Every structure is written in C-alpha cells, then in structure tokens.
Amino acid sequence: MLPFRATNRRLTTFAFSMSAYPVDTDTDSPLVECPACQEPLDFHQPDETQPGNLLGVCLACQRWYLWIQDGLELEQPLLVELPEWEQIRRKLLEFESECA
Numbered sequence: 471m472l473p474f475r476a477t478n479r480r481l482t483t484f485a486f487s488m489s490a491y492p493v494d495t496d497t498d499s500p501l502v503e504c505p506a507c508q509e510p511l512d513f514h515q516p517d518e519t520q521p522g523n524l525l526g527v528c529l530a531c532q533r534w535y536l537w538i539q540d541g542l543e544l545e546q547p548l549l550v551e552l553p554e555w556e557q558i559r560r561k562l563l564e565f566e567s568e569c570a
C-alpha cells in the first residue's frame with residue numbers, strides 16, 4: 471500500500487474524446503492487437519468482480535485501453551482507448567495557465 475491518500479477534492483474536470491474499437495472474435499489468433507501499432511496487448515484484471523472488463527496495455531507504444539465485455543448488449547467486446555499521459559499533462563498545463 472502506498473503511503474498516500476487521495477482526496478475527494480476535485481481539482482478540475484477534463485473532457486477527452488475517446489475512440490472505441492470493436493474486437494473481432496471470429497479469428498484464430500488468441501492475441502488482441504493494439505489498434506494504433508498492431509502489437510499484442512498485455513491484459514490485466516484490476517477487479518476480479520468484473521472478469522469481462524480488463525485493462526489492456528500496449529508495451530510498444532504505451533497506449534492503454536479498457537476492454538469492455540460485461541454490461542454491454544453488443545455482439546463484440548470493445549476496446550476503448552484511454553487518454554494518454556501527454557494528453558492529461560497538456561490539459562493540466564492549460565488548466566494552470568487559465569488559473570494564473
């Protein structure tokens with residue numbers, strides 16, 4: 471456990487556009503490729519109570535995706551691209567310059 475505690479004070483709210491990619495389940499390959507660079511994604515299951523919702527990390531281009539399979543009435547799972555660290559950093563810098 472980290473010796474830090476998140477606060478419930480909101481610093482600001484950011485808006486991002488996020489891309490969603492349907493996953494082709496009609497394939498012989500057990501690997502899911504990164505939509506950006508086509509390298510295999512490395513999946514993690516952060517919440518064991520949601521086995522159909524995973525975090526996919528591309529070790530080649532450093533993008534992160536949310537694999538969503540539970541709770542959707544879709545025929546295919548979706549990969550939703552999460553904002554990159556650089557996008558978040560830019561939003562924080564914009565926020566700081568607006569406050570200055």
Ligand SMILES: [Zn+2]
Nearest residue numbers: 504507528531
């Ligand atoms: Zn990638």
